[in-house]
Amino acid sequence: MNMLYEPAIHFQQVSFSANNKTILKAITGSFPKGKITTLVGPSGAGKTTLLKLCNGLLTPTDGQILIDNQSISTYEPTTLRKHVGIALQAAPMIAGTVFENFALPRSLQEKKLTKQEAIQYLQDVGLDQSFLQRPTNGLSGGQRQKVSIARTLINQSSILLLDEITSALDRQSVQEIETLIASINKKYNVTMIWITHNLQQALTIGHYTWVMMDGELIETGKSSLLNAPTDPRVAEFVQGVNA
Amino acid sequence: MTYISLSLTLIFVFIPLLLSKTLKLGLEKDTILATIRSIIQLLAVGYILKFVFDAQSYMYIFLMVALMIVVATLNARKKGKGIKGITWKIALTLIVIEFVTQGVLLGFNIVPATAQYIIPISGMMIGNSMVLSILFLNRFTAEITSHQNEIELILSLGGTPKQAIHRQLINAVKASMIPTIESQKTIGLVQLPGMMSGQIIGGADPIQAVQFQLLIIFALLTTATLSSIMIGFLSYPALFNERMQLLEMK
Numbered sequence: 001m002n003m004l005y006e007p008a009i010h011f012q013q014v015s016f017s018a019n020n021k022t023i024l025k026a027i028t029g030s031f032p033k034g035k036i037t038t039l040v041g042p043s044g045a046g047k048t049t050l051l052k053l054c055n056g057l058l059t060p061t062d063g064q065i066l067i068d069n070q071s072i073s074t075y076e077p078t079t080l081r082k083h084v085g086i087a088l089q090a091a092p093m094i095a096g097t098v099f100e101n102f103a104l105p106r107s108l109q110e111k112k113l114t115k116q117e118a119i120q121y122l123q124d125v126g127l128d129q130s131f132l133q134r135p136t137n138g139l140s141g142g143q144r145q146k147v148s149i150a151r152t153l154i155n156q157s158s159i160l161l162l163d164e165i166t167s168a169l170d171r172q173s174v175q176e177i178e179t180l181i182a183s184i185n186k187k188y189n190v191t192m193i194w195i196t197h198n199l200q201q202a203l204t205i206g207h208y209t210w211v212m213m214d215g216e217l218i219e220t221g222k223s224s225l226l227n228a229p230t231d232p233r234v235a236e237f238v239q240g241v242n243a
Numbered sequence: 244m245t246y247i248s249l250s251l252t253l254i255f256v257f258i259p260l261l262l263s264k265t266l267k268l269g270l271e272k273d274t275i276l277a278t279i280r281s282i283i284q285l286l287a288v289g290y291i292l293k294f295v296f297d298a299q300s301y302m303y304i305f306l307m308v309a310l311m312i313v314v315a316t317l318n319a320r321k322k323g324k325g326i327k328g329i330t331w332k333i334a335l336t337l338i339v340i341e342f343v344t345q346g347v348l349l350g351f352n353i354v355p356a357t358a359q360y361i362i363p364i365s366g367m368m369i370g371n372s373m374v375l376s377i378l379f380l381n382r383f384t385a386e387i388t389s390h391q392n393e394i395e396l397i398l399s400l401g402g403t404p405k406q407a408i409h410r411q412l413i414n415a416v417k418a419s420m421i422p423t424i425e426s427q428k429t430i431g432l433v434q435l436p437g438m439m440s441g442q443i444i445g446g447a448d449p450i451q452a453v454q455f456q457l458l459i460i461f462a463l464l465t466t467a468t469l470s471s472i473m474i475g476f477l478s479y480p481a482l483f484n485e486r487m488q489l490l491e492m493k
Contacts, residue, residue, distance in 0.1 A: 032481060055399055056487075057395060060487065066285060076396075077486050078402070078487065081398065085399070085400070086399045088392070088395070088396065090392055092393050092398075093393075094410075104397070105400045106402055108400060108402040108403075108406055109401070127484065151400070152400075155401060186414055191303060205287070
């Protein structure tokens, strides 16, 4: 990816191995600040591992990651994770109500979340205030993802990582989440990295895209590259998904 | 009890053997092995205790208690083999339990400082602590495995390992203590405790037997609480690395 934009995250020859298996191989590239970059590629390409490296849930075996031009290893893990939020694919919740889940990021810092603030975050993700006292185990898949995204916003992260947040949702929920992500990106100027299998989503919502395969970064650039990939492997992948 | 009377109690071994054989339960070998082991182990312990009681030496008392701690540690550690350093963590817990319980009992002169009191009470405390440790580790590892997403969620939101594991730790502590608390609620109503029954059968005054039993059940409450809390707080840091990442349990 060209460096005309200021990078929020920069990967420099980053590799990751676990249990004697190489998952990421010498990845070099940047995620532009304030933009939405989609991560696409077949299952097992190492996309989720890459996200977890950005959030410090994993540490590279080799290479360096810079967050806002500062080495990731110099950040305190708790500070880093507040700065780089992640919405996980399964949208895990703690047992309790939506409000209790919203209050979680603050309670971890021994601070309180007011009801008024919680209502504001609910509105940000298109849910009305009646959801506040609902138990999370009664939410639909789309509602869970919205709550999960809103919970991440409470830490006021400047970078948001989204791991296949629409993969298990119906068409209407997918559209709602897409609109939501675009509006959050605009409203809060949050840098977003979004793993998706939906290439149409990558084209319409993402500003940039990374195509990964077998732990390697194959092609990267503006999302429109998916319309005319230069690498034959990417062309084959795009053709396969669109078929 | 005469040796003839004792031999007749083997009828209680023949009944399960006969039932196992008839119903093809396949438990004959285990039943025979368990019977032989219990005879040998108990007889050996009987002779060792007689020797130690007669000698009245603190060195022998110390060695007996140390042996109990070693055996209990080796037994309990199997349940926490995914946790780094679990052996010394269990051993330390058992040592603390022994110091606290004997410290109170001997320090306040509640029981005399003789082998007849120290060894059986130590056995009960260490044995109970071992069972509690096993129950705790069983539940704790199951909680971590089934709530990995929740733990990772809290870490991803900027929580510390202690905050991330708090619920699982509390659940495991509570679950491991339930049998102790529940059995104490019905003590004397459903069953007479083994030690008390033994004393009464041996001809002791029932009130004195009850007094000793109360001493034991109160001490067991401390043992239960201390065991699971100590093992829990000593164990959880080993589940994370210095970058506050949850390690894979092997």
